[in-house]
Amino acid sequence: MPDLELMAQAVDFIEDNLREAIAVADMADAVSYSLYHFCRMFNQATHHTPYDYLMRRRLAESARALLQTDEKIIEIAFDYQFNSPETYSRAFKRVFGVPPSQWRKQGRIDRRRLMPRLTRAHLGHIGKGAYLRPVLEERSAFQVAGVMTLVRDDPTVIAGLWELLAQELEEAVKPGNYYGIAWYPEGWERRGFLYLAAVEVPGPDIANTALVVKTIPALRYARFIHKGPTRDLPLTLDYVYHTWLIKSGERLSHPLVVEHRGPDFQSADDEEFERAIYVPIE
Amino acid sequence: MEPTMIEKPQMMLLGLGFFGDPFKLSGGWTEENEIGRLWKRFMAYLAQHRQHIQHITTDAVAYEVHVEHEETALTGEHEVFVGLEVDKLQDVPVELSVKVLPPTTYAVFTLEGEQITSDWHKMIYEWMSRSGYQSAHAYSVQRYDERFKDVQHIDESVLEVYVPVKL
Numbered sequence: 001m002p003d004l005e006l007m008a009q010a011v012d013f014i015e016d017n018l019r020e021a022i023a024v025a026d027m028a029d030a031v032s033y034s035l036y037h038f039c040r041m042f043n044q045a046t047h048h049t050p051y052d053y054l055m056r057r058r059l060a061e062s063a064r065a066l067l068q069t070d071e072k073i074i075e076i077a078f079d080y081q082f083n084s085p086e087t088y089s090r091a092f093k094r095v096f097g098v099p100p101s102q103w104r105k106q107g108r109i110d111r112r113r114l115m116p117r118l119t120r121a122h123l124g125h126i127g128k129g130a131y132l133r134p135v136l137e138e139r140s141a142f143q144v145a146g147v148m149t150l151v152r153d154d155p156t157v158i159a160g161l162w163e164l165l166a167q168e169l170e171e172a173v174k175p176g177n178y179y180g181i182a183w184y185p186e187g188w189e190r191r192g193f194l195y196l197a198a199v200e201v202p203g204p205d206i207a208n209t210a211l212v213v214k215t216i217p218a219l220r221y222a223r224f225i226h227k228g229p230t231r232d233l234p235l236t237l238d239y240v241y242h243t244w245l246i247k248s249g250e251r252l253s254h255p256l257v258v259e260h261r262g263p264d265f266q267s268a269d270d271e272e273f274e275r276a277i278y279v280p281i282e
Numbered sequence: 283m284e285p286t287m288i289e290k291p292q293m294m295l296l297g298l299g300f301f302g303d304p305f306k307l308s309g310g311w312t313e314e315n316e317i318g319r320l321w322k323r324f325m326a327y328l329a330q331h332r333q334h335i336q337h338i339t340t341d342a343v344a345y346e347v348h349v350e351h352e353e354t355a356l357t358g359e360h361e362v363f364v365g366l367e368v369d370k371l372q373d374v375p376v377e378l379s380v381k382v383l384p385p386t387t388y389a390v391f392t393l394e395g396e397q398i399t400s401d402w403h404k405m406i407y408e409w410m411s412r413s414g415y416q417s418a419h420a421y422s423v424q425r426y427d428e429r430f431k432d433v434q435h436i437d438e439s440v441l442e443v444y445v446p447v448k449l
Contacts, residue, residue, distance in 0.1 A: 023355045023356040023357075024355065024356060024357055024358040025354075025355035025356070032404070033401060033404060034401055034403030034404040034407060035354070035355065035358060035403070036348070036360075036403050037401040037403055037404065038358075039303055039304075039305055039358040040305050040315075043303075043305035043306070044305075049303040049305060049306050049358060050358055051303065051356075051357040051358050051359070052303075052306070
């Protein structure tokens, strides 16, 4: 098994040198591994090849620079060690679907597309064997009733939402099948996303007027298991968006994520709590 | 770990190759990587067509060659070739390819048990910087004979690594 601390140091080395002309051999040197062994261990620890990680991180940071600075595209390209604006543009388009100029014009940072720096927490989670190969499954439409809010910068409002749901359901539908549904509408990067804490219901006739009823259409999903508290959910979502999607070649279909908490939604902050994460795919 | 030095004439291998980062595929979900897949493909081919292949010196020894190309240091990508030795390059089936290793001096390292799964590349590199020898060619050869059991019995296995060297 890879030494996670050493692999985290390798990531630190890469992150410190995104704008330098480093090779995979330099990364191996930085942690005193042979090149071959380093590639193998890095892959086990991160599920990325070292070169892939380097290039994706360079592209992500350059994409950020396009939006946050006025630097010329050609300067950003050279800055992140691309040989020419053409090479940069090609690589950029492959990852983000649009060339750098268009990305700059659109002017939005979708965090789900910019690969984040892998932290020790990310590596620890991957190292626990947290991400077994997801199950692909079709689900028929289902209805849920619950409470919804707009989440901007402070994700702790989600915990408050679940408390509110518990209160509203005090006498009503418990025990039930609980879902947290995040919906990312167009422009959510600026305005925030919607989160619904809800329980599955047989139909739209709900006596409690505090609850909203939603129908989740029939979709095809990749189902992941997230083991751990709610606060670690971003680790799993980062993995889904930045590692699994790339490797699997699957594409997201709907801008939503379904978190299936099951009957015991109030234990969601326990280290051992397991929930299924459904990501809609084409 | 001290190597034995041997001289070898040109060697011709018949088998299959792969170029890239061999660990790209596995993603940690399985132990399977491109090298394992390469062996599987080669073994499956042999199982079906062995009787039609001429000039194999012995079936008891198989080779895995790692070749470093110009981009290896930059990207970690390299070539892996697995095959059997032949004494003549004739009637080579189109599905297989050939690797010709030049005559050279090899430092032969005998790896036993857990050494096989350790970072022995580094061990060899360290020996090299100590010994005064240099790499003579940008490849190394793993030689698998009857002393190599399998991955499940690595404890009882022996693997020889041939590194081309010069003074």
